[in-house]
Amino acid sequence: MTDIAIVAYAARQQAEVEENELEMIAPLIEQVRSETGLGPDDIDFTCSGSSDFLAGAAFSFVLTLDATRPVPPIVESHVEMDGAWALYEAWVKLQIGEAKTALVYGYGKSSPGSLRDVLATQLDPYTVAPLWPDAFGIAGLQARLMLDAGDVTERDLAEVAARSLADAADNPNAVRAGAHSIDELLAEPYLHDPLRAHDCPARADGGAAVILAADDVARRVCERPAWIRAIDHRMDVHHFGVRDPRRARSAELAAQAVGVTSDKVDVAELDAPFSHQEPLLVRALGLDAANTRINPSGGSLTGHVMMAAGLVRLGEAATRVHRGDADRAVAHATSGPWLQQNLVAVLEGD
Amino acid sequence: MTAPLDPVAPPITLPPSLRDVEPVQRVRTPFRLDYEVSAGRSMAAYLRAMKEKRILGERCPVTGQVFVPPRGVTPTSGLVTTELVELPDRGYVESFCVTRVPIPGRDDLQLPYVSAWIVLDGASVGFLGLVADIPPEEVRLGLRVQAVWRPDDELGETADNIKYWAPTGEPDVEITSYEYVGQPGEAP
């Protein structure tokens, strides 16, 4: 395997961004380029992730291509997925050995449409989506199953929220933050019983950009590259009756494939849009919560950009390796209802 | 190997209650999503100028190319635009299509109609518009045209303010290269 690292990361999350998607993503690309000194001509491969259903337009990614300066033409691809999977595609390209550097970006604006309704169109279109179940209702069913089974208590969920909100205070990209006692949170009314508002993701507009580099290039442009030691992703079945919502089997498989538990994990950035999904993922990935700092950024609970949240987790984990805060970090991305599809990566410093 | 069109799905068996009834084969699933789209900074300025019958483009900070309509970032730089420039409402037809099929939501367009890429004087790229006041068969590459605006009381923050483009009567622009976008004589 070729050694490939995340060498730069930039992101923006905001409740509502007034710029269009192109204006929103271009400065982030510019930022990772200037951090690494890699200009448009120095990038061998570009890959992005976004969704037409968020933009409300077909072929919406064609409009944001201009942010890459695609004149002259570039080697480029796009996934209709979270940018984390664009990073995976770029990682594969770099593994072949013909490309040394890659620009990856993901973005989405949830504010123009109603994301909760948009996500209903991701469900079985014949027997489920026609009822237009919203994303919070679907997540609430999963939370209740976990509560009923004793996997978690409502206090556990409030603890996740309180810690995330407190950590988010140090994250300029968080859209929700602050110090709250657990009892204070538990006193809040239900939004969608059993979920309270702080159990649900703080939707945001925004995006993230990352530069990947191989071997010597990574060492040249970054003081402490975050080496991608392993990366894997898996899909679960969709049918609501078949999946055990208390588990994320695809996350378990991906975590095993990358060897999460083979060594101590200093930091884990998990894409858990709902509070109950954090303990579920901690268990699925086999993390030792007592010795791993979970979501020091505040996580998706305090700022969630659809189609970029996973790439943000990769970037946040890499940043902690860059800064020397962590030697070994785990990053996770997810897609689909009840954590149907999951990606897990292990990042390490030298 | 199986023959090309052999069925691949095995037949299903039904319980007695469904054996003698007409099977459902289609299901209606009406779809509707609503969006409030933000124009972005450059486009907002462009649309507001449109209301005053002015056309704004943006200048690429690297190449100096002028793009219209402005989208906030020029593809020749990848950078967010800082300079907007006002362009005249005149130009030439770079190429065009005579459309004879109706399009959804445009029942007002009489067939056939001519849609054209119009390069405004001073712009580096074509700008999409309708050409009228001339029989479709007389529209040609290089034709000089000028904007015909909607009446003042119908103007809004929309590109639809330009009703169509009409011939100016000036001599045609001599096209030196049919392949390249932009002002004649500036092809690479």
Place this chain on the structure above:
Amino acid sequence: MAKQRCAVIGVGQTKYQSTRGDVSMAGLVREAALRALADAGLEWSDIDAVVIGKAPDFFEGVMTPEIILAEALGAAGKPVLRVHTAGSVGGSTAIVASSLIESGVHRRVLALGFEKQSESNAMWALSLPQAFQTSINAGAGGYFSPIIRRYMAMSGAPELVGCVVAFKDRQHALKNPYAHLHQPELTFEEVVESPMLWDPIRYSETCPSSDGACAIVLADERAAADALNPVAWVDATAMRSEANNFGGRNMVNPAASSLCAQDLYAKAGITNPREEIDVAEIYVPFSWYEPMWLESLGFAERGQGWRLVEDGVTRLGGDLPVNPSGGVLSSNPIGASGMVRFAEAALQVRGMAGEHQVVGARRALGHAYGGGAQYFAMWIVSAGD
């Protein structure tokens, strides 16, 4: 790890038609995937990963439909990627799948492209209402007509060259059981007389709107050795993208296209494509794009591509058959159309193209493009040694 060799060991297609009313989306993709597995002699459990490509999700009104197709594609517990690069997506999807093999990450990958356009309709999905202005371009024809007009003016090509291409591809389609348009009675005169929709594009010079899916099984060298049928080696792949509109852009022969082809040939060791390539499956949704792409792809000099069409070079039996399957002009399930080109190129060098087989084809080009002729994906496949 050095770059691994990659081979096509299985191809599967559905019958393309305007409405596949007999199947769900799952049933549609399943049909292509099962046929590809059968061709490869594999079971679901042999597949390491699935790469799905399709064009806008609005066609089916399902966001990221790969989420609901996991069961149908045996993808439970496996990696699934979803590619969307506009019209070129079928080609890009095959290339992403091949990179999973070339990188050594996986040994057997299922690539699949599909579109079930009949769930809505193409004109709606390709001309969605936009904010701040009403649309004046009617679908893809409205976009590409002005470009074709420039090519006609630049090349001085005779007016009926587009009709020659359209008639040729419909004749080819008669030899392809999967093709959507089977029009045995069609005459050249009928092609010429068919109504102008997007002048200078006639109705007969445009592609249909199809339901359909296409699947390819890709394998590494070791897995290819166990393949049931002859394999096609992937000699080279290339992708390029460029901006939609900028001063000096060559609309007729975009730099992204010609540079993509140059890169492809360099990787495949091809110095004279006209001599070294036996058959080409080129993405031609509007007839005039055949001569245009022939020039861009280095098969003809600038402004001369139409001569190959006129001289019958691109007919089955000609010196460089183009789209013996009938091409996009005869079947167009958008998300799969590019992959069909790639798959048909592979079938040719495997000697498995049936009635539309180009005799002795050893090396073939698969090509796809999308957006405003901005996105390009190409591969060269060849027969084994």
Place this chain on the structure above:
Amino acid sequence: MADDTVLRGHVTLEYPFTRSTGPVVGAFLTGLREGVIVGIRRADGSVLVPPCEYDPETAEPLTEIVEVADTGVVTSWCWNGAPRERQPFTSPYAWALITLDGAATPMLHAVRVDSPAAMQTGMRVRAKWRAEREGHISDIECFVPEDAS
């Protein structure tokens, strides 16, 4: 730029999609029109509702459609206190996973009760059928507690 405030435009994307169902999903919808609920049998004998065309684990095709009851047990629920446009009701109700008698796995639908206090995991419910049915998931108006009038 003189005026720097946000400028927004409205877009409505709307289409009356009509989907072809294939035989398996079609059988489920045919059943709804006829006032019965059907599932599909897996190799181990268990019944999936709604029926799935392919086995979720083995990817093998499933073919045996079987009838299940229109009564069952709530295995999970979430209160929808502020229903959104197009959802089954305009007044509050619960989303629920319901395992029907004879089925091994739950399906999603709405349960109509007055308040979350009336909802409980493990409660028994029955389908409330519409009088006019067409072969659509909303042919079941909702589920209600089994003993409700």
